[in-house]
Amino acid sequence: xxxxxxxxxxxxxxxxxxxxxxxxxxxxxxxxxxxxxxxxxxxxxxxxxxxxxxxxxxxxxxxxxxxxxxxxxxxxxxxxxxxxxxxxxxxxxxxxxxxxxxxxxxxxxxxxxxxxxxxxxxxxxxxxxxxxxxxxxxxxxxxxxxxxxxxxxxxxxxxxxxxxxxxxxxxxxxxxxxxxxxxxxxxxxxxxxxxxxxxxxxxxxxxxxxxxxxxxxxxxxxxxxxxxxxxxxxxxxxxxxxxxxxxxxxxxxxxxxxxxxxxxxxxxxxxxxxxxxxxxxxxxxxx
Amino acid sequence: xxxxxxxxxxxxxxxxxxxxxxxxxxxxxxxxxxxxxxxxxxxxxxxxxxxxxxxxxxxxxxxxxxxxxxxxxxxxxxxxxxxxxxxxxxxxxxxxxxxxxxxxxxxxxxxxxxxxxxxxxxxxxxxxxxxxxxxxxxxxxxxxxxxxxxxxxxxxxxxxxxxxxxxxxxxxxxxxxxxxxxxxxxxxxxxxxxxxxxxxxxxxxxxxxxxxxxxxxxxxxxxxxxxxxxxxxxxxxxxxxxxxxxxxxxxxxxxxxxxxxxxxxxxxxxxxxxxxxxxxxxxxxxxxxxxxxxxxxxxxxxxxxxxxxxxxxxxxxxxxxxxxxxxxxxxxxxxxxxxxxxxxxxxxxxxxxxxxxxxxxxx
Amino acid sequence: xxxxxxxxxxxxxxxxxxxxxxxxxxxxxxxxxxxxxxxxxxxxxxxxxxxxxxxxxxxxxxxxxxxxxxxxxxxxxxxxxxxxxxxxxxxxxxxxxxxx
Numbered sequence: 001x002x003x004x005x006x007x008x009x010x011x012x013x014x015x016x017x018x019x020x021x022x023x024x025x026x027x028x029x030x031x032x033x034x035x036x037x038x039x040x041x042x043x044x045x046x047x048x049x050x051x052x053x054x055x056x057x058x059x060x061x062x063x064x065x066x067x068x069x070x071x072x073x074x075x076x077x078x079x080x081x082x083x084x085x086x087x088x089x090x091x092x093x094x095x096x097x098x099x100x101x102x103x104x105x106x107x108x109x110x111x112x113x114x115x116x117x118x119x120x121x122x123x124x125x126x127x128x129x130x131x132x133x134x135x136x137x138x139x140x141x142x143x144x145x146x147x148x149x150x151x152x153x154x155x156x157x158x159x160x161x162x163x164x165x166x167x168x169x170x171x172x173x174x175x176x177x178x179x180x181x182x183x184x185x186x187x188x189x190x191x192x193x194x195x196x197x198x199x200x201x202x203x204x205x206x207x208x209x210x211x212x213x214x215x216x217x218x219x220x221x222x223x224x225x226x227x228x229x230x231x232x233x234x235x236x237x238x239x240x241x242x243x244x245x246x247x248x249x250x251x252x253x254x255x256x257x258x259x260x261x262x263x264x265x266x267x268x269x270x271x272x273x274x275x276x277x278x279x280x281x282x283x284x285x286x287x
Numbered sequence: 288x289x290x291x292x293x294x295x296x297x298x299x300x301x302x303x304x305x306x307x308x309x310x311x312x313x314x315x316x317x318x319x320x321x322x323x324x325x326x327x328x329x330x331x332x333x334x335x336x337x338x339x340x341x342x343x344x345x346x347x348x349x350x351x352x353x354x355x356x357x358x359x360x361x362x363x364x365x366x367x368x369x370x371x372x373x374x375x376x377x378x379x380x381x382x383x384x385x386x387x388x389x390x391x392x393x394x395x396x397x398x399x400x401x402x403x404x405x406x407x408x409x410x411x412x413x414x415x416x417x418x419x420x421x422x423x424x425x426x427x428x429x430x431x432x433x434x435x436x437x438x439x440x441x442x443x444x445x446x447x448x449x450x451x452x453x454x455x456x457x458x459x460x461x462x463x464x465x466x467x468x469x470x471x472x473x474x475x476x477x478x479x480x481x482x483x484x485x486x487x488x489x490x491x492x493x494x495x496x497x498x499x500x501x502x503x504x505x506x507x508x509x510x511x512x513x514x515x516x517x518x519x520x521x522x523x524x525x526x527x528x529x530x531x532x533x534x535x536x537x538x539x540x541x542x543x544x545x546x547x548x549x550x551x552x553x554x555x556x557x558x559x560x561x562x563x564x565x566x567x568x569x570x571x572x573x574x575x576x577x578x579x580x581x582x583x584x585x586x587x588x589x590x591x592x593x594x595x596x597x598x599x600x601x602x603x604x605x606x607x608x609x610x611x612x613x614x615x616x617x618x619x620x621x622x623x624x625x626x627x628x629x630x631x632x633x634x635x636x637x638x639x640x641x642x643x644x645x646x647x648x649x650x
Numbered sequence: 651x652x653x654x655x656x657x658x659x660x661x662x663x664x665x666x667x668x669x670x671x672x673x674x675x676x677x678x679x680x681x682x683x684x685x686x687x688x689x690x691x692x693x694x695x696x697x698x699x700x701x702x703x704x705x706x707x708x709x710x711x712x713x714x715x716x717x718x719x720x721x722x723x724x725x726x727x728x729x730x731x732x733x734x735x736x737x738x739x740x741x742x743x744x745x746x747x748x749x750x
Contacts, residue, residue: 001614013340015313017614040309041340045317045615067320067615098347229675230691237689244687247354248670251682251689255673354687361686365745421743449744450688 001047006037010146010157010204011099013037014092016085018048019056023081030082030160030180030193033201044068044096046088051075064088068095080186082193086162093144094241100146100155101246101253104239107145107154108137113211114154115282116145116261118239124218127167128274130194134171135275139200140208149249152256153207158196165190170271212286213263214278220267222277232263261287290318290613291511298324298515299559301331312341314613321615322511326352326395352395359383359398362452366401367485369420373412376486378404378478380457380496384487385516388479392519400444400453404488406475407458414442414456421448460496465503469495469541477537490524491537498550499543507626508617510608511557517550518558525561552601557608656735660709660750661742664700672697686745696737700747703738707750710735 001017005024008014015037018024037043044067050056051063060078064070066088076084093102105118106129115137117125126142133139140156147154165182171194180193195201213232227235236254237243243250262285268274288296293315296303307315319325329345329352337345363383370377378384380402385393405413422445442456459471478486488496494517501513524530538547554560607626610619617623670682679697681690692700695717702708702716714731741747 037340039338039340041312041316041338041344043340043344045313047614047616049616065616067317098351099343228677230678230680231676233675233680233691243689245351245354247357247687248682248684251670251680255675255680258675259673357685357687361688361745364685368745368748 001049006040006042007031008035008037009089009159010141010155012044012093012097012157013042014044014046014089015042016046016048016088018081018085019050020048020060020062020078020081022078023048023062023085026082026181027085030195033198035204044089044092046085046092048081048084048088064091066092068092074187076186080183082180083162083183083186083188083191086159086193089159090143097242098245101149101250102240102242103145103147103236104143104241105145106142107140107156108132109140109154109156109208110137110282112208113286114140114208115278115286116154116210116213117216118145118213118236119215119217124274125216126161127163127170127218127271128216128278130161130163130167131170131271131275132278133197133200134174138203139196147210147253147257148207149246149253151207152209152253152260154210155207156200156204158200158204160193160195162188162191163194164188165192168192210257210261210287212282213258213261214281215263215265216274217265217267218274219269221269222273223265223267224277224281225265227263227265229258229263232258289609289611290314290615291322291609291611293613294318294322294324294328294511294611295557295609297328298331299557301335304332304335304337309338310613312338316341316344317613317615318611320348321611321617323397323509324512324515326397327512327515328395330395349395352397355398356386356393356396358452359401360386362401362447362450362454363387363403363485364483365420365447365450366403366417366454367483369416369422370405370413371484373409373416375405375409375413376475376478377484378475378486378488379481380404380460380488381500382516384493385520387481387485388487390520391523392516394519396516400455402455402457404457404460404471404475407471410442410456410458417445417454417456421450422446422454423448425453461499461503467499467503467542467546469499469543473540490520490530491534492541494520494524494534494550495538495541495543495547498547501550502546507604507607511611514550514554514557514608518554518560521551521554521560549601549604553604553608556601556605656739657710657731659735659738660707661703661738661747662707662750663703663705664747666704681746683744683746688744690744690746695734696741699734699737699741703747710738713738 001019003018003021003024004015005027006013006015016024016027046066048062049065051061055061061075062078062081062084063075064073064084064087068091070091103116103118105116106125108115108129117129119125129139129142139158140154141158142161143159144157145154146157160180174194178195182190182192184190215227215235233254236258243254264281264285266277268277293311297315316325319328325345325348329349332345359382363379367377379387382393382396382398383401385396386398425444425446444453444455446453460469460474461467474488474492477489477492479489480486487493497513497517497520501510501517538544551560603622606619607622610617610623612618668684670684673680679692681692683690698717698721699713702713702720705716710731713734738747742749
């Protein structure tokens, strides 16, 4: 492919090929300072290809392809190339990653212990994790929690965080150069990427043990509910794209995680309330 | 070097990876993934000096394939339990058969749906038993259903309600509309029993099926993997000295001589399958110079049907098989297109194909 | 399967190597079934039925007797054997146990 870019995020190396330079310019800026894939051999390949013969030049349109592809996926406009690259990398992880147990979750760490925030997309976990990442927590990831099946430890995958543009106002102290470009009218609305803080990038290879699992729900009156382990198990298998593929190792890792780690469902009305609730439960309940 | 060639060399001669640099490793792995051969590659490269990053990727692939194998064999077992009361022979086909029989061809093989072969007269009973066992139709469309029952060699696809896995129930190994006409009754009679009650095709018929599948079942997408199956099967069964004459006899009986001959020639060229025994069995002409293909204007039906007198040369087949680049992309669009068109000619007579495509387009 | 057939069916003791060590969470027993690669979440009395079946091939009525010895009567209302037969039929449909 004409243009190429490679990056390592935590234990996963990617190469992204593109028929156009613009998506990779944006990607290079957003991921500056990140390491390269180990030994220059990436784990996954993403390809941003023209969707049709003429789409390289006329109303250019990106088909997201790679080692793993969803053939029916709608193409994206060239100006959304950064989003296409992100979706491509997510897709490789979701469909192809087998080394760690993957949970669709955000993770933040403090003092060697990890808070796992998991639940449906749009429930606010990325924003909450990003906020915590600016308040003394180390952001380990906003999309995927990686659980080592042998050790039970949580590994970081600190990619650039995808946030709704409306959430940008929640981060007034963040330096302007940590923000990616505004991407308007994408399939996910208007979004913007936030680079993790320097320490999150520098410490991406430091795993830590899970101490608390929260199922947060943004936009409701404050509530805390205990959840039984069986319900946690069901919800976490639903939040995992590779639990079944990992077989017994996945079973042992996930049940081990649940047995060892307290879990709560929380509702919260806004960012500050969410943070306060998290801090309180961290002190009261976390292992 | 073309990435598909890198892949073929690595499979054929594992020691050859010793000199690969990072770019070549990257391309090799991308091509292997795209051709569904990465776990087979992992098995072949066991013990070779491999950079740790590549080794980890290959180890992941092996574990994936192993878990896939467990699930595939379980699917076979559940089908066996559902069909057991009927007392009919149930013959596993393709990857599941290789895995169940513990063959080299099953090592690292990614297995898709479950394919089984049953006697034609038992199709209705088999259908009922599976529906009673928790399987249901994938498509409810009466036209598609009619298409399958009339023109194809299988029931419309079934999927298990709870496990979400598909089963294809065949009554012969090629569509009735294809030109070669294998003898399903003889295939079933010659089948081999596995411990536990399921069966596989006998070794010569396994190779014949793989060869028929390679050419008749599509536009050669997945060809490198199908050809690898054939290479592995030939090497494993070919150690037995009178295997090749039996293979030739079966090929004659099932009207698959040309298909087999081409498959073996390609396997020899691509994977270096040992030729001498094949030649002794009279399956490959003494001269192996590929025939030149004259392309004048449009394809004629004889050409696209692969009639050997004026058919596609081995070289074109190999060109199609190796049409994969280091980014994992399919290449060689015109060659691919030619094979795609050809595959539809093989599956259906042209007038019926037109009707089928018309009805599909109207939806 | 009709009720009377289910009551009569004798099931085989499953091979203990078929299961990873089970994990109990919150009243449910999580079982990883190795031959299928499937994970099952079993509610009572299924785990107890499996434990009773581990002692030897048995039909539902014998399982009921074993459970009564181990745990006392599970449920004094309704037909205990019919309940056990129904659960065992479900376990068989999942492929976890098999008739002899």
